[in-house]
Amino acid sequence: MENKYIALTFDDGPNTVTTPQVLEMLNKHNVTGSFFLVGDNINEESAKVARECFEYGCEICNHSRTHSAMPQQTSEEIKAEIEYTNDKIKQITGGVAPKFFRPPYIALCDSMYDDIPLTFICGNGAEDWLDEISAEERSKRIIAQAQNGMIILLHDMEGNFRTVQALDTIIPELKRQGYTFVTVSDLFAKCNVTPRKRVIYSNVLTD
Template identity: 55%
Template sequence: DYGKVIALTFDDGPNTDTTPLVLDKLEEHGIVASFFVIGNNITDKSAEVMKRAYNMGCDIENHSQSHPDMTKMTADEIKAEIDFTSDKVEEAVGERPQFFRPPYIAVNQTMFDVIDMPFICGYGAEDYNNAIGVEERVEKVLAQARDGGIILLHDMNGNVQTVEALDKIIPALKEQGYEFVTITELFHAKGVAIDPDSEIIYSYAEQTEMYG
């Protein structure tokens, strides 16, 4: 039985620099997260990091092959981007992604028609911007935390400020009674069926409107 749940998610990995540091933090705090990976970042070495995350109980999800603006692409191009990454993930961990995060959160009808996975957004801390310091990242995440919520962070190369912020974000949310779950568990915990044809871009599990 779940109480208050929240899902930490990380975009733009996997890599052998920052992703392992994020995994160290998750292990240290005894929690799981979900990683939205870019297919072109999956190498023999980074695939090992991805396997480590998967073996820890983390979700590996799809964030496209090359992080393009997919609204400018044809249906076939979109499908190729998605399939490439899902194939790479399956090859590495033995399971295909169930969820998709659109690059730049840019979406259109063609994407909804072609991609048969629920679309995930989340509440971010603009942590792709180096000018946003550790404290500000912590504050932004905590201010937006909600039951069933999805937190959008980045494990891109060199993003050490987010790694550092986790040491404050995780204990603070635990103190507020949150349990950290994967994206898959989040929907399960909230009794929301995973509908691959849904045209909602989820920032929290029970969302019913397109953008929240």
């Protein structure tokens, strides 16, 4: 049987409420993930949480500074957003710079590829920023979409406890189906894919 790899990713942290709960769930199931941080959410306390994620073995990635729709921003504003959050992340990781960027709202324009020297990541999600979607429904949606090489897009924004609950179903079920959970960097490596420019990836094998 072929090895199957999949990456859990979490947007909009870090915070001191939900981010630790997500990390606890990853630890419970002995898997890793990748966190896409918003620069303005990084403060002294939340940075400690992000550092715990990094030290556990998770990857830390860039999700802008202000979570603004970048097609409406100037080139200078976009670069400033990326550089600010890159610097914050390097403070968390002891100098390890992020390799990956997820555009806020997945809002994209061609010039962003010129302004942002990172690999662009999207992912398959479950609309888990909507309170009305139950943990059970979130689990069903992710499990139904699972494919080798896929990036799962979830959110660890403050108070998003239904996604924490959903992980308790998603992870064991996809493990049962033969998936190994890896970071985004390891997903590219395990699938023998070199990230390309001017591509936004939801599945490293098909995009």
